Amino acid sequence: MKVFITGGSGYLGRSTIPALVRAGHEVSALARSDASAAAVSELGAKPVHGSMSSLDVLRDAAAAADGVIHLGFDGTSDAAQADLAAATAMQEGTRGVYVHTGGVWVYGNTDGVATEESPQNPPQITAWRAANEAQVLSRGHAVLVMPGVVFGRDGGLLPHFFRGSIIGDGSNHWALVHVDDIADLYVRALTAPAGSTYIGVSFNMHVADFFTGKPSMSYAEALDQMGPIAEAFALDQQLSGDKARRELGWAPRHLADNLGEVVDQR
Numbered sequence: 001m002k003v004f005i006t007g008g009s010g011y012l013g014r015s016t017i018p019a020l021v022r023a024g025h026e027v028s029a030l031a032r033s034d035a036s037a038a039a040v041s042e043l044g045a046k047p048v049h050g051s052m053s054s055l056d057v058l059r060d061a062a063a064a065a066d067g068v069i070h071l072g073f074d075g076t077s078d079a080a081q082a083d084l085a086a087a088t089a090m091q092e093g094t095r096g097v098y099v100h101t102g103g104v105w106v107y108g109n110t111d112g113v114a115t116e117e118s119p120q121n122p123p124q125i126t127a128w129r130a131a132n133e134a135q136v137l138s139r140g141h142a143v144l145v146m147p148g149v150v151f152g153r154d155g156g157l158l159p160h161f162f163r164g165s166i167i168g169d170g171s172n173h174w175a176l177v178h179v180d181d182i183a184d185l186y187v188r189a190l191t192a193p194a195g196s197t198y199i200g201v202s203f204n205m206h207v208a209d210f211f212t213g214k215p216s217m218s219y220a221e222a223l224d225q226m227g228p229i230a231e232a233f234a235l236d237q238q239l240s241g242d243k244a245r246r247e248l249g250w251a252p253r254h255l256a257d258n259l260g261e262v263v264d265q266r
Helices: 013-022 034-043 055-063 079-093 129-137 158-162 179-189 219-226 229-233 242-248 256-263
Strands: 002-006 026-031 046-049 067-070 097-101 141-147 149-151 173-178 196-200 203-206
Touching: 002 013, 002 055, 002 079, 013 026, 013 034, 013 179, 026 034, 026 055, 034 046, 046 055, 055 079, 067 079, 079 097, 079 129, 097 129, 097 179, 129 141, 141 179, 149 179, 173 179, 179 196, 179 242, 196 242, 219 229
Parallel strands: 002 026, 002 067, 026 046, 067 097, 097 141, 141 196, 149 173
Antiparallel strands: 173 203
């Protein structure tokens, strides 16, 4: 397939582009700067110059591809509107599958192990996602991938969190996935049925298991120091990636017995 990807020079993209190339796909990637263009070229993709707000560029690039993977994030003050506008433009352009990125934080505290069918109770920082995702899944051949907390290759949120303190006593769970494993799921999602949603989580762990010896702070202190993202980090979440394993043959290689890979990021 010819695949157009946004966020190709970002954390997820740096694993997803090589995974697409290994699978035999021809990849083009949005690049908002010369540095980004050089980065995606080195990974094996053809750069498409533009930004997340370049809607005509997104539409045309999607139209020239057989499939689209949207990993990019605008990061503006109105992220919800920017994300939906970009998704809409690419869905208008593409004649094939469109793979959208969500996230498992929308499930809130899960009270056990949640699946794609579980009710959502998102923290403030991700409350906007549900409405966007409903619109995306209602159009064309759309597929939603919802990564857990992504780790590996010295990136993601964990290295930043490890520099601080644990919130509470660490008895809550986080749902994790290695960046190479979630990249593999994105590639597989290109073959998924329209309207499908997949949780990208390979294992769940007690926060205390990989924050041994860290100082703790109260939830109020965390909100004061970290802002709204503290609510997400304080969630108690366990989620299942069994649907992706069952329907797409996803087989994550970095599981709970690879705890050292997580701890090494401290």
